[in-house]
Amino acid sequence: MTTIVVTGIGATSPLGGNVRDSWEALLRKESGIRSLTEDWVQTHELPVTFAGRVKVPAVDVLERIEIKRLDPSAQLAVIAAREAWKDAGEPGDDKERILVDFATGIGGLNTLLDAWDVMKEKGARRVLPMTIPMLMPNAAAAAISMDLSTRGGARTCVSACASGTESIANAVDHLRQGIADVVICGGTESVVHPLPIAAFAAMHALSTRNDEPARASRPYDVNRDGFVLGEGAAVLILETKEHAEARGAKIYAEIAGGAVTSDAHHITAPDPEGNGAARAVLDALANAGLTPDDVNHINAHATSTPVGDIAEYTALHKVFGDRIKEIPVSATKSATGHLLGGTGALEAVFTVLAAHEKIAPPTLNLDDQDDKIPLDVVVEPRALPDNVVAISNSFGFGGHNAVVVIKSV
Amino acid sequence: MAHSKDEVLAGLAALVNDETGVPAENVVFGKSFADDLDIDSISMMTIVVNAEEEFGVKIPDDKVSELVTVDDAVNFIVSAQA
Numbered sequence: 168m169t170t171i172v173v174t175g176i177g178a179t180s181p182l183g184g185n186v187r188d189s190w191e192a193l194l195r196k197e198s199g200i201r202s203l204t205e206d207w208v209q210t211h212e213l214p215v216t217f218a219g220r221v222k223v224p225a226v227d228v229l230e231r232i233e234i235k236r237l238d239p240s241a242q243l244a245v246i247a248a249r250e251a252w253k254d255a256g257e258p259g260d261d262k263e264r265i266l267v268d269f270a271t272g273i274g275g276l277n278t279l280l281d282a283w284d285v286m287k288e289k290g291a292r293r294v295l296p297m298t299i300p301m302l303m304p305n306a307a308a309a310a311i312s313m314d315l316s317t318r319g320g321a322r323t324c325v326s327a328c329a330s331g332t333e334s335i336a337n338a339v340d341h342l343r344q345g346i347a348d349v350v351i352c353g354g355t356e357s358v359v360h361p362l363p364i365a366a367f368a369a370m371h372a373l374s375t376r377n378d379e380p381a382r383a384s385r386p387y388d389v390n391r392d393g394f395v396l397g398e399g400a401a402v403l404i405l406e407t408k409e410h411a412e413a414r415g416a417k418i419y420a421e422i423a424g425g426a427v428t429s430d431a432h433h434i435t436a437p438d439p440e441g442n443g444a445a446r447a448v449l450d451a452l453a454n455a456g457l458t459p460d461d462v463n464h465i466n467a468h469a470t471s472t473p474v475g476d477i478a479e480y481t482a483l484h485k486v487f488g489d490r491i492k493e494i495p496v497s498a499t500k501s502a503t504g505h506l507l508g509g510t511g512a513l514e515a516v517f518t519v520l521a522a523h524e525k526i527a528p529p530t531l532n533l534d535d536q537d538d539k540i541p542l543d544v545v546v547e548p549r550a551l552p553d554n555v556v557a558i559s560n561s562f563g564f565g566g567h568n569a570v571v572v573i574k575s576v
Numbered sequence: 577m578a579h580s581k582d583e584v585l586a587g588l589a590a591l592v593n594d595e596t597g598v599p600a601e602n603v604v605f606g607k608s609f610a611d612d613l614d615i616d617s618i619s620m621m622t623i624v625v626n627a628e629e630e631f632g633v634k635i636p637d638d639k640v641s642e643l644v645t646v647d648d649a650v651n652f653i654v655s656a657q658a
Contacts, residue, residue, distance in 0.1 A: 230597070231597065232596065232597040235594075235595065289629070292625065292628060292634075293625060293628075293629060294625070295622050295625055296618050296621040296622055296625070297618060297622060300618075
């Protein structure tokens with residue numbers, strides 16, 4: 168089986184404007200969640216007044232023209248892709264053999280809603296011609312492809328909060344099929360806007376801990392009350408080990424395998440039996456030529472919702488049995504919030520670094536662990552063994568389950 | 577209030593700069609939007625939408641293709657204000 172390796176990583180997140188800053192802030196147990204200061208929070212009397220905005224705004228990084236031409240979700244994607252591309256040493260001379268497979272959960276929502284506001288206020292003639300190319304969900308993949316002049320296809324993966332992880336699983340498939348030498352994968356999201364906040368709040372999905380934003384995302388804690396909306400993007404450069412070694416690239420870790428399943432149970436609720444999620448873990452491990460016994464670290468989906476955290480535990484118990492109590496689990500959304508379509512990619516970057524640096528990142532805010540979820544939750548950075556085999560899980564509305572297996576080299 | 581020709585030129589140059597990054601001082605009489613300033617059609621449409629708002633005029637869609645040079649645009653806007 169062809170070995171797939173990670174040779175470059177990039178991210179812009181609520182914890183930092185690049186991978187290194189985000190990772191170090193995570194290890195220092197910082198939170199990226201803050202009260203929102205925009206006027207619209209009060210204007211619309213939003214029930215939730217905080218979120219995880221990117222630590223370094225895109226306007227501080229990109230050219231003004233890039234800001235004007237790209238939806239915020241694509242802006243963040245380009246920032247992360249440039250970092251990853253540079254980190255990988257700008258691999259591959261044959262741009263037709265470099266493929267983009269990139270994720271978003273929602274797409275150019277800010278552009279869409281801003282344009283609608285303009286149209287309602289000023290009429291159809293004031294709607295700008297760039298509106299459609301900025302709002303289309305493939306805009307981020309297209310922006311990366313255009314920015315890096317890659318011509319091996321620019322695909323978009325959309326499966327709600329599983330999107331980012333699914334994109335990485337897709338990338339492994341593309342490389343094993345031999346249709347590309349290098350794949351730029353990952354995901355982005357930027358929908359910190361009153362409408363999605365109101366909509367997520369309407370379904371009681373969000374934490375309402377308005378007086379303690381940094382303490383709101385608390386996976387596995389008995390007092391968890393919902394997820395915290397985050398924004399950001401993360402990118403991984405994957406290539407075959409052969410291709411990476413031929414050009415003398417540094418290798419962070421292997422993406423040993425990946426898998427995607429669907430619940431066919433409910434549009435938003437996870438299968439309480441965790442069957443689809445368990446199958447995704449087992450399929451990903453089989454795809455990697457590994458077994459549950461090999462796994463020694465988990466970056467869980469763990470959004471901090473009362474129901475979701477238990478459903479994931481049920482699935483993990485199904486796969487690992489009582490050994491699950493011995494596997495260190497990190498729930499990094501406790502620090503970053505939930506980046507929706509970008510979340511799996513950011514967590515994969517963290518897990519790649521966990522495998523590379525042999526350290527499991529901490530979970531914040533676990534004051535009183537839910538006794539129905541008896542996991543070994545990592546609350547302080549913890550050393551991992553030399554041969555790390557980790558899984559990173561993501562699950563999305565629609566019953567999407569995606570898992571990737573990350574292995575140290 | 578009607579804008580003078582120089583005011584329209586200055587305002588248009590600012591809109592061009594804002595949309596495309598072309599320096600405002602390059603937007604002068606005698607220049608062609610496409611050939612000299614390298615402005616593509618979608619940017620031109622954006623500039624037109626913004627110019628309508630800035631100068632309080634209507635630039636019909638069938639007129640836009642006739643606005644080849646800076647002179648064409650400034651003259652059209654000045655006359656449309658009248």
